[in-house]
Amino acid sequence: MPEGWQFPDVTIYLVGILGLLVVWQYYQMQIMAGRILAVDIFDRSGIRMYLYVTPDDDHICEVCAASNGRVYLPSQVAKKNFSPLDGRCQRPTPCIGVLIGLYGAWLEARGVLENLRRNIKNGGIQLSAEEVRALVNGQWERCISADTDRLGIQMIEALSYEKINQEIAIQGYRYVVEEAREVRHLLLLVPAYLRLLQLLLRAGEEAEALETIERFEIRFPSTKRGAHFPSEKQRETVRTKKAQLLKGLPLKISA
Numbered sequence: 001m002p003e004g005w006q007f008p009d010v011t012i013y014l015v016g017i018l019g020l021l022v023v024w025q026y027y028q029m030q031i032m033a034g035r036i037l038a039v040d041i042f043d044r045s046g047i048r049m050y051l052y053v054t055p056d057d058d059h060i061c062e063v064c065a066a067s068n069g070r071v072y073l074p075s076q077v078a079k080k081n082f083s084p085l086d087g088r089c090q091r092p093t094p095c096i097g098v099l100i101g102l103y104g105a106w107l108e109a110r111g112v113l114e115n116l117r118r119n120i121k122n123g124g125i126q127l128s129a130e131e132v133r134a135l136v137n138g139q140w141e142r143c144i145s146a147d148t149d150r151l152g153i154q155m156i157e158a159l160s161y162e163k164i165n166q167e168i169a170i171q172g173y174r175y176v177v178e179e180a181r182e183v184r185h186l187l188l189l190v191p192a193y194l195r196l197l198q199l200l201l202r203a204g205e206e207a208e209a210l211e212t213i214e215r216f217e218i219r220f221p222s223t224k225r226g227a228h229f230p231s232e233k234q235r236e237t238v239r240t241k242k243a244q245l246l247k248g249l250p251l252k253i254s255a
């Protein structure tokens with residue numbers, strides 16, 4: 001380097017930032033591929049509340065169904081041994097239930113958040129099934145948190161419309177399966193795949209069901225493990241359904 005020639009200070013900062021980006025990207029890729037057993041892959045940035053939602057389905061056990069619609073602050077979810085359930089799930093293959101993080105800047109969500117903060121000392125709040133639907137039927141798309149919340153809202157909508165409007169539910173799960181790319185969305189992926197599969201089979205959409213199973217197998221190779229990967233029982237359920245579909249046997253439709 002010629003004498004007297006120096007890198008401007010800003011270059012050093014930029015190199016530093018670039019280095020961090022590379023490390024972060026690498027870490028994200030490792031989590032996505034299931035190579036890191038992330039103890040906690042919740043990304044709490046931009047999340048102001050969490051909503052626990054179970055599918056609107058008769059096969060959900062009493063313990064899980066009793067927690068549907070509970071709302072939490074990120075500080076509660078961050079506590080060790082946090083669980084939205086009051087006891088253990090009563091089914092051998094645990095029910096699907098999802099904790100969905102929201103920024104929630106639209107009117108209905110702001111109301112829920114204010115109510116939660118007011119009642120946090122009384123044990124928090126729980127929304128009824130109608131209130132959960134009213135929340136996602138609000139004008140969320142017109143407000144600043146639309147991009148942050150879009151995927152979570154699609155998931156809530158899908159879960160809470162399974163019985164009322166199967167087509168809306170299928171569309172919501174399809175969206176999640178196709179668009180979940182950020183680390184904070186990974187925990188929604190397996191539930192979305194499993195519920196989508198269930199609804200497609202119920203609707204007699206066997207070709208798309210088989211295609212969904214194949215995408216699931218590629219997305220979650222059985223040789224890999226990760227915090228957001230399917231459990232062995234969930235894999236077994238999918239394998240059984242695939243075998244039945246391939247043989248053209250009538251499918252037993254259950255959760």
Ligand SMILES: [Zn+2]
Binds near residue numbers: 060061
């Ligand atoms: Zn359960």
